[in-house]
Amino acid sequence: xxxxLVAGNWKMNGxxxxxxxxxxxxxxxxxxVDSVDLAVCPPAVYLAEVVDTxxxxxxxxxxxxxxxxxxxxxxxxxxxxMLREIGCRYVIVGHSERRERQNEDSVWVxxxxxxxxxxxxxxxxxxGEQKEEREAxxxxxxxxxxxxxxxxxxxxxxxxxxxxxxxxxxxxxxGLTATPEQAAEVHAFIRNRVAARDPRVAxxxxxxxxxxxxxxxxxxxxxxxxxxGGLVGGASLDAANFAGIARAAAGAGE
Ligand code: 13P
Numbered sequence: 001x002x003x004x005l006v007a008g009n010w011k012m013n014g015x016x017x018x019x020x021x022x023x024x025x026x027x028x029x030x031x032x033v034d035s036v037d038l039a040v041c042p043p044a045v046y047l048a049e050v051v052d053t054x055x056x057x058x059x060x061x062x063x064x065x066x067x068x069x070x071x072x073x074x075x076x077x078x079x080x081x082m083l084r085e086i087g088c089r090y091v092i093v094g095h096s097e098r099r100e101r102q103n104e105d106s107v108w109v110x111x112x113x114x115x116x117x118x119x120x121x122x123x124x125x126x127x128g129e130q131k132e133e134r135e136a137x138x139x140x141x142x143x144x145x146x147x148x149x150x151x152x153x154x155x156x157x158x159x160x161x162x163x164x165x166x167x168x169x170x171x172x173x174x175g176l177t178a179t180p181e182q183a184a185e186v187h188a189f190i191r192n193r194v195a196a197r198d199p200r201v202a203x204x205x206x207x208x209x210x211x212x213x214x215x216x217x218x219x220x221x222x223x224x225x226x227x228x229g230g231l232v233g234g235a236s237l238d239a240a241n242f243a244g245i246a247r248a249a250a251g252a253g254e
Contacts (some may be wrong), residue, residue, distance in 0.1 A: 003037055010064075011043075041195050215243075230249065
């Protein structure tokens with residue numbers, strides 16, 4: 001049985017005051033919600049403070065990106081061992097906003113994934129197609145390329161210590177959520193692709209959905225067997241909304 005995970009990707013949002021307010025509301029809303037793993041991924045500058053604020057909470061903390069290098073002359077980058085040292089458990093790698101704006105390709109993302117695991121972090125590997133790719137019937141080809149780069153570089157067993165997030169790019173920040181059927185179809189495809197290499201690893205692997213997930217559409221998505229939680233953007237900045245998703249995931253996991 002896979003325990004659901006709901007992670008909030010705050011993206012480039014927040015301030016010290018706003019973070020404190022959000023975390024305190026979140027802890028109040030989530031008191032007593034178990035059967036689900038929870039995490040927040042704030043911007044890098046706030047990570048240490050957020051880890052500190054959540055020190056007595058079951059809510060874990062993750063970075064939004066890491067370097068593929070462990071240390072050295074890489075101005076502006078944050079290394080995975082640094083994230084681990086300050087108390088992060090997770091790190092997002094390969095988010096579509098970075099694939100697009102920073103031109104991260106799948107080989108680079110695989111190197112980040114490996115750097116994260118070498119530092120003891122659990123990478124949350126994002127995959128997903130653009131609108132034009134879906135319309136051209138290329139969703140499976142795109143997701144396969146993104147997934148295979150990591151499977152080839154790191155090996156299937158590495159997915160014992162990783163999470164995948166399927167995030168259709170056309171659903172991110174658009175309010176256009178994938179239907180539960182659309183999402184479930186790709187989740188099953190991803191699981192089968194991992195299963196082709198190792199069925200046991202695939203059966204234990206958590207595959208999250210991301211893209212305009214909200215408290216009011218989460219239950220429908222999470223009702224599908226292959227959808228093991230969410231990577232939540234906009235709604236993670238609102239305590240009641242994020243907690244609603246967490247409760248839906250806890251309910252679906254029971
Ligand atoms: P939204 O929930 O704002 O669509 O963002 C999803 C996402 O990109 C999470 O990483």
